[in-house]
Amino acid sequence: MACNSNVAMGEMLVLLGLIAGATWLSYAAFAWNVGRRLKAADRSSLPVGNISGELTVLIPCHNEAKALPHLLNDLHSQSHPVRIVVINDASTDGTRRAAEAAGITCIPAESSGKKSALATGFKHVKTPWLATVDADVRLGADWARSLLATAVRENAACVLGGVVISAEPSTGWHRFQRLEFAVMQTWIAGGVQSGRLAMGSGANSLYATADYPADALQPEWASGDDAFALLALRQADKAIQWCGGPDAQVVTSGAPNWKALWQQRARWASKTGDQDAETRRTALTIAAVHTVPVALAIGALITDGTTGWGMLVGFVAAKALVDWRLLALAGREFGITWHAGDAALFPFRYAVLVWGAWWQLLRGGVQWKGRQI
Template sequence: MRPQPRAHWVLLGLGMVVLLCALLLDTFVVGRVGQGAAPTAGPANTVPESLHQGGPLVGDAGPGLSSRTTPDRTVVLTFDDGPDPEWTPKILDVLRRNDVRATFFVTGANAAQHQDVLERLDAEGHEVGLHTFTHVDLGKVGETRARVELGQTGLVVASGTGKSSRLVRPPYSNRPDAVDDEDLVGIERITAAGNLVLLSDLDSEDWRRPGIDAVVANATPKDTKGAVVLMHDGGGDRSQTVAALEKLIPSLKERGFAFQTAGEAFGVQQATTPATTAERAEGTAVSLAVRFSRFVTELLTWLVVISSVLALARAAVLLVTTAIHARRKPGKHAPRLRPQMVTVLVPAYNEEAGVEATVRTILSSTNPVHVIVIDDGSTDRTSEVVKSLRLPNVSLVRQRNAGKAAALNTGLRHTRTELVVMVDGDTVLEPQTVANLVQPFADPVVGAVSGNAKVGNRSGLLGRWQHIEYVIGFNLDRRMYDVMECMPTVPGAVGGFRVEALREVGGVPEDTLAEDTDLTMALERAGWSAVYEESARAWTEAPASLGQLWRQRYRWCYGTLQAMWKHRGAIFERGLGGKLGRRALPYLFLYQVALPMLAPAIDVFAVLSLWTDPVAGAVAWLGFLVLQLIPAVIAFRLDGERLRPLWAVALQPVVYRQLMYLVVIQSVITALAGAVLPWQKLKRTGSAAQDAPEIDERTVPLSRADLHKSPHLGRASHSA
């Protein structure tokens, strides 16, 4: 037996931190590229006249700034905001056909995501310059931010081209005569670091999409003077740019213009230099981080969309099947079950606090019952409490501790009736529960009937959360399973069974922790139907602390995984087994395993959206809340419950949701490790009937015929 694995919360926490960092990187860096509005021209009181009247290439040549003009009959085509996976290759195709090389000013975020396009730029002889990492206005940010923007972009370019570039074009820049005081701050920072700034002579204004002819006209020199032409290969639809190049290049060539890169045109021999190994390695790391962050964001976006669609689909299916189930009314000619004795099995391990209430309420049933309490090696006074009652029709069987399933099988060996009801040692029944629970057995194909378990101790926030979960689970989920004929679980808290069916499948399985789920699946694979009877209500004690809730749900979830794996062959079967395999098993896997496993990532994504887009985040949260409330209201109405506790639904995503998906994660880890989880016994307080209706504890005497048919009934028996 492999030991149970420890909870890997440190690993999960680190994973969440990595996920959060990736989302932050993509949201606040990659996702914000070019989102800022273009700045308007400001005062230019500090801009030297030589810069205003100079050429587009600005560099630091000794004291002050110097500039160089574009040579006559020379055109330097420049493209900003790329590389773009769609438009940059199309522009490169045009340039290659026309034997033209250009200069591309790339943003670090785009270059990191599209390294293949960057490599093509270098391979085809084009020049690559820097356009900051996030397309930020360098004159409006601090010196440190400006240095990081250019430094990280330079590293990404080095990883894609193998070269370090000194050419920089500040975002939102234009001609030298349009430089204002804020622009000057950015230019001085760039040149102080030993870089060169390339502005432009002509702005094609292709980003406005004014039409192909307008783009060509804006990019065409008016005389023989040379020009640095500003165009764009990223940031949006650049179809007009591509079409304009097809006209512009042949036209200018006919006029005798030559096309060169900025380094060639201005005679800058060191515009690009070979990158060091360290620069390329760092650039590769930056690129991988950006691509990973983009991948994570896109994946989570799709997961959120898929999860939302699945949630809507689940809600729709639940509402439709609930409506169908609620309208089902037995006809006046429907078969009725003949009155008969029913055995009620009560497996008990340390149930001293609640076993008396359980036994007394069972005996108050309107249907004749015989109660068998199986003391599974209790270390408290469970047996003494049962013996002290001295009630008729109650048998006590003792055994060494072997688990709930073994206790139920012991009880079955002492059963002499055709029908048996199984309840937990803390369950409180209503007088009509047993009678209502066994009525569906009038149909000879029914082998099991699920009752309607309700939380008794529903005070406090934790109690309300579980109360809501139980009402929705029993009044919507089980109605759906009933209509679809694929009930996966008849709960151990209150379930009825045909003894013939139980014996056919070998009794209650003892090799899984969710013996109720395992048994129900086995019955259906054997051809027996499992149905839901909402009027068979039973009140159970829910965990009163988060620790107890964790242990209970850990066992349930792990046991469900065991049962699903054990009965995976049902997918390929016909009849009721096939319906179980092709309907219930995929549903359980999808909604109780897969989606909860993804929930932590979706939660991080949702929380982050409150800062990035609070309005959309709030709308999504309200939509999710409504999606929960509508089924909850319907379930509560169907079950005759007051709606007042539903205010707690709004708080479920804060703690309860996290606890539930952490249980699933740990259960999957345990299952994958091949460990065997021990039985998680909860401490009982006897509060199951806390909010239950008043129950008459008078026992119902049996008829002489019943006593004659079952001579061992009517007296308490004690066996080892």
């Protein structure tokens, strides 16, 4: 009996090892594809001169009285003039007053939700180009000019700019978020540049007004306007471009705590079922590569031997190498540097993020701005 038990334990470890190896190879292939597809970001200054094309910026707002004045000030300071449309999505604070204090009329959304707010704002667009931004972002003076220049040069229906987590305050928690979000944005950048992925952020997107798919936003979802709009454009074979220069980036704040970050990522993960095959495959790869260590730890406890623990340590170390490769790509794309301690802790913090997000998704109750997903 003992012999049979040992054989079974050995077979289980072999099976776990094969699964771990296949999962790591899938994760390594993901990182390799990101690097292969990624084009070097153009960090040169924009040429002096006028960029043709009028632009309307849509800002859907739900209780953004504190953040909105800063964004409106940034938009008023653009080197390329923009028209601003603020849409009030059932705010209960001073959002409307904040917009009006800056000289902007605040339009009430026709019904509740960000999708409805965007659809309402779209009806007020009279320019050939429109952009969508979140009310809590900050942007530089050449933001509009940079996105428009890319759209005109590439004859694109949509141009996506990067979203960067603020470097302040410079705590370990915020530096982790800045790095992790940059890794995700780098995957998006490579996918968009290669034409293989329709994914971006509604916090920083520019569209040709004639191509904006206002009827494809799926208002039954509380968020995800960016994902559904880009998917519709891709299905219509419209050109989607990435603008990697720093002038095109917007800056936003990180989540205040783990729970808020888990909720955010669970909300994003909830939409992957309606996305393209690559997005779904990537989500499954990320989930699998963070599930394998748990399975290996359980296997090591059951077998009560050094082989299982050695497999666990080896897998964690091998995964960390891929994580660090992704960090290097993200740092190059977004000009982000990090401390050695940040890199050492990143694989473990990343695992906590993935586990927590999936737990939030499985248990339900995912919310966005107080609204049930």
